[in-house]
Amino acid sequence: MIKKFLNLGMHPIANSFLKKGKKNNFKNEFFYNLSVGFNEKNYLVSLMKPVNPKKQYTDTYAHRASESKTMRKAFQLVAREFQKRFKPNLSMEIGSNDGVFIRNFNKKKIIAVEPCKNLAQITKNKKFKTYSDFWNVKLSKKILKENGKVDLVFSANTISHIPNLKETFDAISIILSENGTMIIEDPYLPTVINSNSYDQFYDEHVYVFSALAVGNIVRQSDLRLYDIEPSNTHGGSMKYFICKINDKRKSSKRLFKYLSKEKKLGLNKIDTYKKFANRVQKSKKDLLNLLKTLKKRNKKIISYGATYKSTTVFNYCKIGTKYLDYVVDTTLNKQGKFTPGQHIPIISPEEGINENVDYAFLGAWNFKKEIIKKEKKFIKNGGKFITHVPSVKVITKY
Ligand code: DWN
Numbered sequence: 001m002i003k004k005f006l007n008l009g010m011h012p013i014a015n016s017f018l019k020k021g022k023k024n025n026f027k028n029e030f031f032y033n034l035s036v037g038f039n040e041k042n043y044l045v046s047l048m049k050p051v052n053p054k055k056q057y058t059d060t061y062a063h064r065a066s067e068s069k070t071m072r073k074a075f076q077l078v079a080r081e082f083q084k085r086f087k088p089n090l091s092m093e094i095g096s097n098d099g100v101f102i103r104n105f106n107k108k109k110i111i112a113v114e115p116c117k118n119l120a121q122i123t124k125n126k127k128f129k130t131y132s133d134f135w136n137v138k139l140s141k142k143i144l145k146e147n148g149k150v151d152l153v154f155s156a157n158t159i160s161h162i163p164n165l166k167e168t169f170d171a172i173s174i175i176l177s178e179n180g181t182m183i184i185e186d187p188y189l190p191t192v193i194n195s196n197s198y199d200q201f202y203d204e205h206v207y208v209f210s211a212l213a214v215g216n217i218v219r220q221s222d223l224r225l226y227d228i229e230p231s232n233t234h235g236g237s238m239k240y241f242i243c244k245i246n247d248k249r250k251s252s253k254r255l256f257k258y259l260s261k262e263k264k265l266g267l268n269k270i271d272t273y274k275k276f277a278n279r280v281q282k283s284k285k286d287l288l289n290l291l292k293t294l295k296k297r298n299k300k301i302i303s304y305g306a307t308y309k310s311t312t313v314f315n316y317c318k319i320g321t322k323y324l325d326y327v328v329d330t331t332l333n334k335q336g337k338f339t340p341g342q343h344i345p346i347i348s349p350e351e352g353i354n355e356n357v358d359y360a361f362l363g364a365w366n367f368k369k370e371i372i373k374k375e376k377k378f379i380k381n382g383g384k385f386i387t388h389v390p391s392v393k394v395i396t397k398y
Contacts, residue, residue, distance in 0.1 A: 002037035004048055005273035006198070006280060008316045009034065012340035013055055014202040014308035015062045019337055026343055030055060034312070036201050038273050042216040044207060045189055045273070050163040051203040053115075053134060060333075061116035063308070065100040067331050070370045072100055074233050075156070078185075079104030086181055088152035092143070094135045095158025099123040111147060113139070135162065140171035149177040157234065160186040160207045169221035173244070182223070182242040189213075190265055191236030193272065195390040197365075198280040198316075199309035200235070210267050211258050214240045227252040235366035235389070284317045286392035291323040300357050303327040304371060304385070305364025306334045306346045313363070313388065315341040327363065328352035353378050359394070361386045372398055 011034040018025050035048040065071050079101055082088075089109065093102050096112035097119055103126070112130040114120040120132030129147075133139050135158075143150075153172060162168045172182050187200045189210040200208055207213075215225040226249050227241035243249055266272035294301055303310060306329035313319065320342035327339055328349040335348050353360075353375060360378070362368060365387050372379065372395075379385075385395045 001041065002039045002046065002048065003270050004035050004037045005270065006036040006201070006277045007033070008036075008198070008201065008280075008312065011202065011312065011315045013051065014204060014311040014340060015056065016340045017062055017306065017334050017337040017346065018340065018343065020343075026338075029341065031341070032203065034201065034203070034316075036273075038270050039213075040270065042213060043210060043268050044213040044217065045210070046207045047201070047203070047205070050206045053163070056204055057115045057134070059117040061119055062331065062334055063097065064331055064333075065097040068364075068367055068370065070367055071233065074231070075101040076104050078154075082152060082154065082183065086152050088150075088180075090147060090150050091152040091154065092150045092175070094153065094155040095161075096120075096123055096128075096130065099126060099128060101154060101156065102128055111143060111150070113143075135171060136164075136167055137171045137174065140174045144175050149180065150175050151177045151180045153180070153182040154184075155182070156185040157187075157237075159184045160209055161204045163206050165207070165217050166220055169218050169223055172242075173221045173223055176223075176244060178244060179247060180243070183239055184209075184214075184242070185231055185233070185237050185239045187234055188230065188236050188238035189267060190262060193265065193267075193276050195236065196276075196279050196283055197235055197309075197389045198276075198283065199307075199312040199388075202308050202312045204308060209238070209240070210262050211238070211240065211255065212262050212267055214242075215259070218242050219245070224251075226250070226255065228255050228258055233366075283388055283392060287313070287317055287388050288319070290386065290392055290394070291319065294359060295323060299359055300325060301359045301361065301386075302352060302357055303344070303361040303363045304349075304375075305329055305362070305367065306331070306339060307363045309366075310361075310363030311340045314339060314344070318342075320344060324361065326352055328360075353383075355381045355383075357383055359384050359386050361388075362395075365389050368395075 010031040037048045092111040094113045096114045102110045112123045115134045120130045123130045186209050189208045192200045222245045224245045229239040231237040303324050306327045326345045334346050
């Protein structure tokens with residue numbers, strides 16, 4: 001039984017960056033109700049009604065994981081650590097995006113799975129074995145037949161995007177070697193709750209995982225969660241280490257520590273989520289009040305980072321060009337387009353960051369350090385950043 005605790009209203013597909021002028025594309029935009037619920041049986045937090053993946057993972061998928069130096073470095077370190085620790089004969093990444101993780105492997109020893117054709121083509125062009133399809137039992141059996149069992153499976157910011165978790169992990173069970181390891185990395189639910197980052201909920205994030213929930217889910221596919229490791233990426237994620245249920249590895253003390261912390265946080269109780277929903281409503285009110293005050297003072301405000309997360313903020317708070325002149329983003333295939341739902345123009349930082357800008361909302365707040373380091377001149381000229389996590393404020397200390 002899934003109990004709804006948060007209704008963020010009607011939202012567009014978070015990556016449907018639009019071109020103006022294309023026939024009625026603004027008018028024909030697809031919207032769905034973004035509501036979030038809690039499953040009292042397996043403790044999963046999920047969207048009440050997931051969107052059809054074929055609407056999301058198209059051949060023009062916008063996100064490029066390599067856009068951020070922070071992510072390139074993070075994936076390089078993780079790739080090196082896993083190869084040293086697990087010494088896999090054959091590895092596989094599910095959701096390889098533009099190859100930011102697999103680029104650190106010997107091409108003969110890694111398989112990429114990426115459903116978005118435009119991204120799969122990037123790794124195919126670099127001669128990586130790439131299966132451009134959605135992860136499921138059928139694809140798992142095909143890869144098994146063509147390559148044999150896999151010792152290491154890695155998947156970052158992908159498994160939490162797949163509605164059918166039972167099939168997802170059944171497919172892992174098929175291809176993972178007897179002593180193999182699967183590591184998934186996704187935004188961590190306690191971080192979302194504690195930092196009020198409700199913008200982690202959007203169409204692609206069908207789930208926001210906790211260790212309690214992951215442990216319950218993988219067990220249904222004869223797999224076992226045996227360790228976890230916190231990660232700073234994307235505003236606070238968690239790595240989950242999973243093996244076959246009969247694997248001799250002991251569950252780590254760290255796992256038991258986090259499971260008890262999650263219970264202390266009340267992640268197994270609906271009341272925790274109802275209190276979170278109240279804080280989300282306050283965050284919306286505070287952000288709108290701040291923007292209205294600054295606009296009354298004729299301040300020029302933009303947003304920094306055309307993130308999927310900020311699609312949620314702008315469409316929940318109804319923040320459009322009445323408040324924000326434009327959004328700056330380094331991703332070439334986002335520039336010249338408009339943000340989903342609120343249709344705010346997106347331009348390059350080179351064009352958009354200048355002395356006329358008074359405030360920049362941190363749409364990419366998860367890269368705050370990297371952005372502040374990059375925008376020293378903007379700050380020196382008196383420019384200020386606004387953030388909404390963990391609470392709405394103008395950042396004054398740099
Ligand atoms: O889970 C997901 C995460 C990993 O990536 C996907 N479902 C979709 C996507 O979500 P997002 O758009 O919220 O992710 P990011 O990585 O927070 O997006 C950062 C955006 O900011 C990119 O478009 C690049 C841009 N950026 C920039 O313009 N200047 C980023 C940095 C660091 C910068 O300096």
